[in-house]
Amino acid sequence: MSEQDLAGWNALEALARPSLKDLFGDSERLARYSTELELPGGPIRFDWSKTHLSPDVERVLGEIAGTMDLAGKREQLFAGARINNTEGRAAEHAAQRGVGSDASVEEAGALHARMRALVDAIHAGVLGEVKSLIHIGIGGSALGPALAIDALARESALVDVHVVSNIDGCALEAAMAACDPAATLIAVASKTFTTTETMTNAASALEWLRDGGVDDPYGRVVALTAAPEKAVEWGVDETRVLPFSETVGGRYSLWSSIGFPVALALGTQAFGEFLEGAAAIDRHFIEAPLDKNVIVRAAFADLYYTQARGCQTRAVFAYDERLRLLPDYLQQLEMESNGKRVTADGQPLARPSAPVTWGGVGTDAQHAVFQLLHQGTHLIPVDFLAVKVPGHDLDPAHHRILLSNCFAQGAALMAGKASDDGARAYPGDRPSATIFCDDLNPATLGALIAFHEHRTFVSAMLLGINPFDQFGVELGKAIAKQIESGGGEGFDPSTEALLAAAGIGE
Ligand code: F6P
Numbered sequence: 001m002s003e004q005d006l007a008g009w010n011a012l013e014a015l016a017r018p019s020l021k022d023l024f025g026d027s028e029r030l031a032r033y034s035t036e037l038e039l040p041g042g043p044i045r046f047d048w049s050k051t052h053l054s055p056d057v058e059r060v061l062g063e064i065a066g067t068m069d070l071a072g073k074r075e076q077l078f079a080g081a082r083i084n085n086t087e088g089r090a091a092e093h094a095a096q097r098g099v100g101s102d103a104s105v106e107e108a109g110a111l112h113a114r115m116r117a118l119v120d121a122i123h124a125g126v127l128g129e130v131k132s133l134i135h136i137g138i139g140g141s142a143l144g145p146a147l148a149i150d151a152l153a154r155e156s157a158l159v160d161v162h163v164v165s166n167i168d169g170c171a172l173e174a175a176m177a178a179c180d181p182a183a184t185l186i187a188v189a190s191k192t193f194t195t196t197e198t199m200t201n202a203a204s205a206l207e208w209l210r211d212g213g214v215d216d217p218y219g220r221v222v223a224l225t226a227a228p229e230k231a232v233e234w235g236v237d238e239t240r241v242l243p244f245s246e247t248v249g250g251r252y253s254l255w256s257s258i259g260f261p262v263a264l265a266l267g268t269q270a271f272g273e274f275l276e277g278a279a280a281i282d283r284h285f286i287e288a289p290l291d292k293n294v295i296v297r298a299a300f301a302d303l304y305y306t307q308a309r310g311c312q313t314r315a316v317f318a319y320d321e322r323l324r325l326l327p328d329y330l331q332q333l334e335m336e337s338n339g340k341r342v343t344a345d346g347q348p349l350a351r352p353s354a355p356v357t358w359g360g361v362g363t364d365a366q367h368a369v370f371q372l373l374h375q376g377t378h379l380i381p382v383d384f385l386a387v388k389v390p391g392h393d394l395d396p397a398h399h400r401i402l403l404s405n406c407f408a409q410g411a412a413l414m415a416g417k418a419s420d421d422g423a424r425a426y427p428g429d430r431p432s433a434t435i436f437c438d439d440l441n442p443a444t445l446g447a448l449i450a451f452h453e454h455r456t457f458v459s460a461m462l463l464g465i466n467p468f469d470q471f472g473v474e475l476g477k478a479i480a481k482q483i484e485s486g487g488g489e490g491f492d493p494s495t496e497a498l499l500a501a502a503g504i505g506e
Helices: 006-014 028-031 055-067 070-079 102-123 144-151 169-177 196-211 228-234 258-264 268-287 294-308 324-339 368-373 397-416 442-463 471-484 491-504
Strands: 032-038 044-047 133-137 160-164 184-189 221-225 240-244 315-319 356-361 382-387 432-437
Touching: 006 055, 006 315, 028 032, 032 268, 032 294, 044 294, 044 442, 055 070, 055 294, 070 268, 070 442, 102 240, 102 258, 102 268, 133 169, 133 196, 133 258, 144 160, 144 258, 144 324, 144 442, 160 169, 160 258, 160 356, 169 196, 184 258, 196 258, 221 228, 221 258, 228 240, 228 315, 240 258, 240 368, 258 268, 258 368, 268 432, 294 315, 294 442, 315 324, 315 397, 324 356, 368 397, 397 432, 432 442
Parallel strands: 133 160, 133 184, 184 221, 221 240, 315 356, 315 382, 382 432
Antiparallel strands: 032 044, 044 432
C-alpha cells in the first residue's frame, strides 16, 4: 500500500540550511508563511515564518507529497475509504462535523440528534435534578472532553463535569467527594465498552450512587460507545445509550457522542458551533492549494525537523490557561497516531516516525523548562498558542504581560544573543510557530483540534504510515490482565520481585 520516498527524504537532508535571519532577508517571507484564516469563531493567524521552511524545503516536500499521493489519500479520507487498512476501516471523524460521504454524514447527524434530545431532556429536568456529571473514560474517551470543558466551561457550565480516567481510585474519589449522589449522572465513555480502567471506575461509581441512597443507579448512567449492545448488556437502558460509528477512532472521537459532557456543560448550540469550527478547517484542508494550506505547511515543517534536522521532540506551549490541557490532548493525537515503526503495508520504516510531543502552559514553563530550549544542545521546534481576548476580567495588564512574554520567547529563540561569556550566549536560530486566535470559543477550539488532526494525517501520509491504529498499546494491557487473573508467571526476575513486593499473585 505505501512505498517510502527514500530519495525524497535524502534530497530534503541534502538541502542547504540557511538561518532564520537569512531567510527573513526575503521581504515576502512574513506574507508567505503567516496566514490568517477567517473562521466561524473569528480569525486565527498561523505564523510559520519563524521556522526554517523555505521554497526549497517546500518544493522537496511537495515532491514527496506527490510521490506519496497526499491529494489522493486526502480524498480517500473524506470519501470514507478504508484508509485504516490494518483494521479494515474508514476514519470518519470529519463526517461527524458534516464533511464526508453523504451516508456517513447522515448517520452522524442522526446520532447527534439523539444526543441533543437526551441533553435537552436532562436540561429540562426529565432525569430529576442534575447538578453534576462524572464522566468516566480514558485516552480518547477522556482527553477531549476534559480539554473542551476546561477551555470553555470555566464559569458558565450548565452542569458541573468531573472527568475521571485513571484506574487509581484517588481520581474517582476526588470526583465523588465533589458531587452529591442524588444530583449526579455518570457518563461511561468507551468506544469498546471493555476498557478495564473505565469499567472498573464505572462499577465503583454505581456502588457510590447505591451507597448514597440512589435506588436505581443504572438509571443515572449514560453510555457513550461504539458498542451499544455491550452497554445494554452491562445494564444501561437503551434510551440512554448514545452510540457512535466504529469508523470514528478513539482519539478522534470528541466530535461524536463522546462529546456528550461538552454538550451537557455548554449546551447543544455551543456543541454545534464546535463542530462548525472544525468543519471550516476540513474545508480549508480540502480546498486550499498546497502552498496556501496551513495544515500542509505545519506538517511540512514538522517533517523537515524530524527528517532533516534530527529533532526527536516538538514542544507546544499554550499561553492561555484555558488551553492548558491542549498539550496532553496533542500527545495522544500525535504519538498514538504516528508513533509507529512500520509503514501501512508492514515494512520497517526507514525514517524516524513521530517526534515526542510535549509542552505546557506559558508563562509557567518559561520559569521551568525554557532554559533548555534557549541554550540546550537539542534543537526543539516549538509551537506557541495564544488568544487575543482574555478569559478573565482582571486588570488587562495580566493579558498584556502574558502575550508579551509569548511573543518575546519566539523572538528570543530566533534572534539569540552573542556574548563573550559562553554561559550567557544564546545561539538563536531556534524555530517556533505561533497560532494566534482572536477569541477562544467553541468554534475556535473545534478549528484548533481539527487543524492538529489533519496536520498529523499529512505527516503520516508522507511517511507512509497508518495513523489510525494503535496496536502498540495492546501488549502491556494483555500482560496486566494476565497478572490480574493470577496467570502472570515466568517474568524476568525484576518483574517477579516487584510483583512479590506488592503482594500480587501470591
Ligand atoms: O489503549 C489505547 C486506547 O485504545 C485509545 O486508543 C483509546 O482512546 C483508549 O484506549 C480508550 O479506549 P475505549 O474508548 O475503547 O475505552
